[in-house]
Amino acid sequence: MLIKKILKTSPTAEIMEVKGWVRTRRDAKDLSFIEINDGSCLKNLQVVAQGDMDNFESLVRKLTTGCAVRFTGRLAASPAKGQDVEFQAESVEVYGWAPAESYPLQKKRHSFEFLRDIPHLRPRTNSIGAVMRIRGQLVTAVNRFFEEEDFVQIHTPVISTSDCEGAGEMFIVTTPGAGEGEPPCAPYFFGRPAGLTVSGQLEAEAYAMALGRVYTFGPTFRAENSHTSRHLAEFWMVEPEMAFCDLREDIDLAEKFLKFLIADVLDNCHEDLELFTKFVDKGLRHRLEAVTGRAFTRTTYSEAVEILENSGKKFEYPISWGSDLQAEHERFLSEEIFGGPTVVTDYPASIKPFYMRLNDEGKTVAAMDVLFPSIGEIIGGSQREDRYEVLEKRMAAQNIDPAAYQWYLDLRRYGSAPHAGFGLGFERLLQFVTGMTNIRDVIAFPRTAGRA
RNA sequence: UCCCCUGUAGCUCAGCCGGUAGAGCAGGUGGCUGUUAACCACCUUGUCGGCGGUUCGAAUCCGUCCGGGGGAGCCA
Numbered sequence: 001m002l003i004k005k006i007l008k009t010s011p012t013a014e015i016m017e018v019k020g021w022v023r024t025r026r027d028a029k030d031l032s033f034i035e036i037n038d039g040s041c042l043k044n045l046q047v048v049a050q051g052d053m054d055n056f057e058s059l060v061r062k063l064t065t066g067c068a069v070r071f072t073g074r075l076a077a078s079p080a081k082g083q084d085v086e087f088q089a090e091s092v093e094v095y096g097w098a099p100a101e102s103y104p105l106q107k108k109r110h111s112f113e114f115l116r117d118i119p120h121l122r123p124r125t126n127s128i129g130a131v132m133r134i135r136g137q138l139v140t141a142v143n144r145f146f147e148e149e150d151f152v153q154i155h156t157p158v159i160s161t162s163d164c165e166g167a168g169e170m171f172i173v174t175t176p177g178a179g180e181g182e183p184p185c186a187p188y189f190f191g192r193p194a195g196l197t198v199s200g201q202l203e204a205e206a207y208a209m210a211l212g213r214v215y216t217f218g219p220t221f222r223a224e225n226s227h228t229s230r231h232l233a234e235f236w237m238v239e240p241e242m243a244f245c246d247l248r249e250d251i252d253l254a255e256k257f258l259k260f261l262i263a264d265v266l267d268n269c270h271e272d273l274e275l276f277t278k279f280v281d282k283g284l285r286h287r288l289e290a291v292t293g294r295a296f297t298r299t300t301y302s303e304a305v306e307i308l309e310n311s312g313k314k315f316e317y318p319i320s321w322g323s324d325l326q327a328e329h330e331r332f333l334s335e336e337i338f339g340g341p342t343v344v345t346d347y348p349a350s351i352k353p354f355y356m357r358l359n360d361e362g363k364t365v366a367a368m369d370v371l372f373p374s375i376g377e378i379i380g381g382s383q384r385e386d387r388y389e390v391l392e393k394r395m396a397a398q399n400i401d402p403a404a405y406q407w408y409l410d411l412r413r414y415g416s417a418p419h420a421g422f423g424l425g426f427e428r429l430l431q432f433v434t435g436m437t438n439i440r441d442v443i444a445f446p447r448t449a450g451r452a
Numbered sequence: 453u454c455c456c457c458u459g460u461a462g463c464u465c466a467g468c469c470g471g472u473a474g475a476g477c478a479g480g481u482g483g484c485u486g487u488u489a490a491c492c493a494c495c496u497u498g499u500c501g502g503c504g505g506u507u508c509g510a511a512u513c514c515g516u517c518c519g520g521g522g523g524a525g526c527c528a
Contacts, residue, residue: 026487033487046488065478082488106463106478108489113520114463169526199528224526225453237528316524327524380528425528438521439528450519 004041011077011085018045018087021124022067022098024107025060032060034089036069039123042130042271046078046086047071059092065107066098066124112441119445127279130272131434131442134265138430141264142217142238145257151213151240156200158219161192162405170195171223171233196221200239201421202355202408205384208241208419209411215240217426225449229438230375232427234447241421247357247366247383250420251343254370254379255296257424258341263292265433273434281435287373288433290340297338300346301325301364304333311337324351325369327376334371342371354394355408356382357418368422375432381422388412 001009001016020038027033030051035044049060049071063069070093078086104118105125115122122128146153159173173194174185188194200216207214220237240253265273266288277284299307308319308329317326325333325344334342346364349356356365370379385391391412395402402409430442440446 024488024490026490028485028487028490031486033490035488044488048486078486080486080488100479101462104462108463108477110463116520220528222527226526227453227521228523228525229521231527235528377528423528428528 002040003036003038003043003045006045006075006087007041007043007085009075009085011075013074015072015074015090017070017072018047019070019095020045020068022063022065022069024065025063027061032056032063034060034063034069034071036071037129039129042126042133042275046083047073047089048076048086049089049092053089053091055092059094060089062097063094064098064100064103066103066105068095068098069093070095112438116440116446123444126275128441130275131430131436132444134269134272134434135430135442137265137268138261138426138433139217141261142426144264145260146215146240149213149253151215152207152211154200154204154207154211154214154216155218156197156203156216158197159190159194160197160203161190161194162202162408169223170198171221198222199237199423201241201423204239204241204421205408205419206411208243208421209415209417212243213240214242227449229440230428230431232439232443232446232448233452235439235443236426238424238426239421241419243417243419245383245420246418247345247368247420250381250383250422251296251298251345251368251370254368254381254422254424255341255343258370258379258429259292261429262288262433266292276435280437284435291372294340296341296343296370298343298345299333299338301344301348302346304329304344307337308332322348322350330369330371330376331373334376335373340373344369344371349394352382354391354398354400355384357385358390358394366420370422372428372432375428377425378428378432379422379424381420383418383420386412386416386418388416 001018003018003020006018018036018038020036023035023037023044025032025034032049034047034049036047037044049056053060071087071089072091073087073089075085076088078084105121110125115125115128123132143153173189173196175189197220199220200218204214204216216239218236219234221234223233224231242250242253273285302321304325305319305321308315311332313332315326315328317328319325319329333344334340345366345368346359347367349358349363349365352365352367356367358365366383368381369377372378385394388409391409392402395405427439427442430436431439434442436442440448
């Protein structure tokens with residue numbers, strides 16, 4: 001039986017078995033206490049082994065942190081403080097030892113930096129275990145949300161020939177000895193240069209224009225030489241795309257989506273959240289409840305710039321209309337001015353990609369960024385440019401080869417319709433939900449520049 | 453890519469203005485105890501990140517390379 005279930009079970013005379021890994025052993029004169037964890041929940045089960053049981057000296061007294069074990073016995077009410085029930089062992093089997101002299105994990109707190117050097121063992125710690133359980137919960141919540149909203153999940157390609165954001169940040173996919181010179185170079189395995197996707201958006205648009213409401217949820221790759229606590233070279237992104245949808249409806253969905261996800265974690269991950277509230281961020285629970293409890297503030301870029309200009313606050317990078325919002329500006333808006341999630345819309349066309357829909361005044365595009373306190377941009381989205389000629393002009397203005405994107409232009413040539421979507425950085429959401437300050441600690445095996 | 457900080461025992465870290473190293477935890481041994489970050493006593497462990505330089509002498513100063521962290525840019 002899983003420990004998560006056992007801990008909610010009443011003591012019985014029935015013989016049962018538990019399997020897990022030893023977290024710590026404490027010896028009394030004629031008995032030992034072994035705490036075991038099986039990953040099903042944060043809490044350990046206290047196993048009590050009496051001195052007269054078989055293999056007490058040969059096995060039980062030799063158990064150390066990390067050993068994989070199986071106990072059979074009975075669940076009993078615990079006479080001591082600290083737990084309601086405990087497991088009275090009758091027999092023990094050791095699946096695998098973990099020599100204490102070499103096993104890197106000790107029954108003490110380790111720094112996250114140290115744990116990053118042993119990514120294969122760190123899931124055995126309380127904090128990384130809790131992160132990954134919450135991550136798993138969020139994955140199912142994402143899928144449940146879109147199911148309830150009548151979306152179809154599309155698996156867009158990981159290998160892509162279209163660079164959504166502009167050249168220079170794709171990983172190139174090729175074969176050994178494919179050709180002479182710097183890749184990408186002929187002969188091309190796929191007939192032309194290909195790379196790992198930087199976004200599933202363009203492909204998702206094609207399917208939105210047929211199925212109406214679609215979303216992708218998959219890995220994304222950026223070959224940026226970033227060294228920050230919020231960037232990974234390989235990360236996961238959720239990207240819904242909706243036909244017959246404008247920017248307003250796009251923002252509505254994003255807000256509903258984020259609230260749904262956070263409420264889901266608040267409802268289902270009490271224990272794990274408790275850990276983060278205790279050791280990582282005291283105000284965590286409060287901050288999460290603040291997101292679900294009120295409407296997101298919405299402001300246009302122009303209004304935001306005005307607010308920043310009149311704030312009297314001195315920024316390292318001065319702000320003026322036409323320049324992009326810096327991290328410090330975003331933080332100031334969401335943390336100090338609005339004190340919560342903030343949606344900034346209608347950015348200058350010059351600082352946004354070609355596919356965003358040009359507003360009627362011709363200077364701004366129907367873009368939106370959702371800014372969260374402490375982590376900045378968590379969602380970026382837009383209504384897409386659905387007019388063939390306008391899109392063509394914007395591509396030309398940004399030096400994008402229309403031939404390479406003819407299929408994308410085709411979506412505007414045949415049965416074009418207003419549509420919109422956004423991208424959610426899954427790890428950034430996880431950072432917000434857990435309070436973990438470094439993005440490398442919310443993904444199983446982080447890949448960053450210089451490290452894989 | 454730029455700026456700042458950092459690299460000392462298995463882990464976390466102290467070592468001020470240069471005189472070849474310490475603490476807590478972990479580990480080992482013994483003791484005590486229905487224990488729970490168990491407790492008490494004793495014990496082991498270091499090419500002080502690499503290379504080069506200054507100096508009678510460098511963990512300590514300088515240069516350089518490598519690793520780690522934070523921030524910026526880019527973005528999610």
